[in-house]
Amino acid sequence: MTAGRAPSIPDSKRLPLLMRRLQKRVSRCTGCDLSETRQRTVFARGSQLASVCFVGEAPGAQEDAQGKPFVGRAGALLDEMIQQAGVPSGEAYFCNIVKCRPPGNRRPRTQEVAACSDHLHEQLAIWARSHASASSKRVIVALGKTAIEALLERRVDVGALRGQWKLYRGRVLLMPTYHPSFLLRPFKSQQRSRQQVADDLRQVAAEIGFQGEAQRARRPRLYAIPGGRT
């Protein structure tokens, strides 16, 4: 009698399991000094089945307190812009390139980004394979210089690169754009930068087959800083 092969687990069950295991590993990670100052690790927000994965730099104070990415003012602005671009909320998944908050919201250091990169690339690989249909499009939106450089693995000028489709690891479409925190800073061309991010997100929405309010109305839309959350 020959030994039978164990029945294979379908991807619909295996991939959520792999993501939960990765999240558990991250929650115990002491791979860099940020583990000593974090309150909690910040892994992801949204469904891993989402078509679009928004990748930011690092958790801030609110994210560190809640354990979820993009829940402060920058997150509220990003949520509003995503909605206005026409990406349904269920089609957005959020994470950062480092999973622990750098003290004082400083930029993560090169060695911290490197220490966390295996977590990030594994998370993106599972997300990219998790989409409901293999033929459905998946798009990464890289938010800000640190995230763009970590994902494209080269130095970039965000102003020159944003709005142009790139490929992540030769496989997944990637749209580079500004980080929403940058859009919250007062500076002379802030409104223009907001419009540029809105344009970039509309390209993303169109790529995955959705149209936003602004497109339907055929008029440019200007974005206000959302109130309420800090």
Ligand code: SF4
């Ligand atoms: Fe580990 Fe990443 Fe947190 Fe550093 S930032 S402790 S590598 S999870």
